[in-house]
Amino acid sequence: MARLYFATVPRARRRASAPVFLPWIVTLVLIVAGTAVLVARAGPERAAVPSPTPTVSVREAPELAVLAAPTPTALRPTPLPTVRPATAATMPGQRPTSTAAPRATPTVSSTASARPQPQQTGTALVALTFDAGADRGYAEDILDLLHEQHISASFGITGTWTKANPDLVRRMAADGHLIINHSLDHQSFTGVSDHKGGLSPARRRAELEQADELIAPLIGHSTRPWYRLPYGDDDARMAADLAPAGFTRKVGWTIDTLGWRGAPASEIVERSLRLAAPGAVYVLHVGHTSQDGPALERIVTGLRGRGYGFATVESVSY
Numbered sequence: 001m002a003r004l005y006f007a008t009v010p011r012a013r014r015r016a017s018a019p020v021f022l023p024w025i026v027t028l029v030l031i032v033a034g035t036a037v038l039v040a041r042a043g044p045e046r047a048a049v050p051s052p053t054p055t056v057s058v059r060e061a062p063e064l065a066v067l068a069a070p071t072p073t074a075l076r077p078t079p080l081p082t083v084r085p086a087t088a089a090t091m092p093g094q095r096p097t098s099t100a101a102p103r104a105t106p107t108v109s110s111t112a113s114a115r116p117q118p119q120q121t122g123t124a125l126v127a128l129t130f131d132a133g134a135d136r137g138y139a140e141d142i143l144d145l146l147h148e149q150h151i152s153a154s155f156g157i158t159g160t161w162t163k164a165n166p167d168l169v170r171r172m173a174a175d176g177h178l179i180i181n182h183s184l185d186h187q188s189f190t191g192v193s194d195h196k197g198g199l200s201p202a203r204r205r206a207e208l209e210q211a212d213e214l215i216a217p218l219i220g221h222s223t224r225p226w227y228r229l230p231y232g233d234d235d236a237r238m239a240a241d242l243a244p245a246g247f248t249r250k251v252g253w254t255i256d257t258l259g260w261r262g263a264p265a266s267e268i269v270e271r272s273l274r275l276a277a278p279g280a281v282y283v284l285h286v287g288h289t290s291q292d293g294p295a296l297e298r299i300v301t302g303l304r305g306r307g308y309g310f311a312t313v314e315s316v317s318y
Contacts, residue, residue: 002142022119040185051197055082123309124278128296130181131228132165132286133186135157138293139286145296147175156182156228158307159211166218172217178312180251181215186230189238193231201241208247225249226313251284251313253283266293273302279316 128146132139132155146153155172157179162169173179183189184207191198199207212223224246229238232252239250255275259267268291272282282299284292300310 014090019235057097077167124307125309126280126310127154127311127313128282129154129286130286131182132161133182134287136165137287142286142293142296143171150302152176152312154178154180154312155178157181159184159188159214162214169218179219179223181208181211181227183230184211188231188233190233190235192233204241205245209245226251253281255280256280257284257292258287259292265291265295268292269298272299276303281313
């Protein structure tokens with residue numbers, strides 16, 4: 001605009017009118033210059049990256065400062081302290097004990113082993129005795145059970161039973177059972193039970209001696225001095241009649257299971273447990289006509305449950 005003016009207005013006139021237009025020109029220049037300055041200032045502000053959110057002072061807003069704290073990467077539950085058995089208090093001046101967990105003291109259970117422990121002194125003992133004079137019966141089952149239970153018993157066997165079952169006689173001795181001479185053929189020495197009139201002193205001795213001749217080779221030693229009278233029949237002359245032959249230890253009984261009489265197994269067990277007493281000597285039979293064999297395991301279990309141990313008649317006084 002200024003150039004156009006100076007180009008079209010004569011020089012003389014321009015000189016005259018210059019003072020009139022000069023303020024307008026200066027004002028226009030200032031406006032343009034100011035606008036340029038403002039644009040220059042606004043430009044960098046628009047181009048700049050937005051500034052981060054100003055940090056809030058803890059003094060100004062403590063609750064916001066807490067929220068701004070770093071968050072843990074993972075929250076793990078605090079493990080509970082291990083509860084250990086109480087130990088004796090540490091005495092003054094004593095070093096504290098180790099923090100390791102103490103070893104548990106093993107507890108001995110009555111059912112820890114199927115095998116019975118060795119007999120301990122002071123235990124009430126009973127003796128199981130078995131008569132064998134008829135058939136083979138339950139003899140093998142009885143021996144198996146006694147072996148499994150580690151029970152030493154006593155067997156009264158006749159000479160005739162020995163001839164029929166030499167293998168069982170050998171096993172009885174090998175398993176540690178006491179072998180008792182039960183006569184040759186189970187005749188009553190007094191005649192009370194079989195009503196045959198009884199035996200003379202010499203015949204009484206012969207019954208035991210002949211049986212011993214059959215039994216001794218199988219067990220490795222004589223049956224003397226142990227003997228059991230057939231049916232238990234006894235009299236005042238018996239001890240004197242048999243002593244010269246070396247038979248001086250007569251074996252009787254205090255509890256008869258009555259299996260030989262045909263009692264069922266349940267009654268045999270009940271009777272055996274009801275009459276139990278320290279030093280008791282039981283008489284049972286191995287033959288099939290008696291249920292003593294099938295009842296034996298329950299008898300053993302019941303007696304053990306009442307605190308009884310087992311031994312041969314050598315160790316039991318009655």
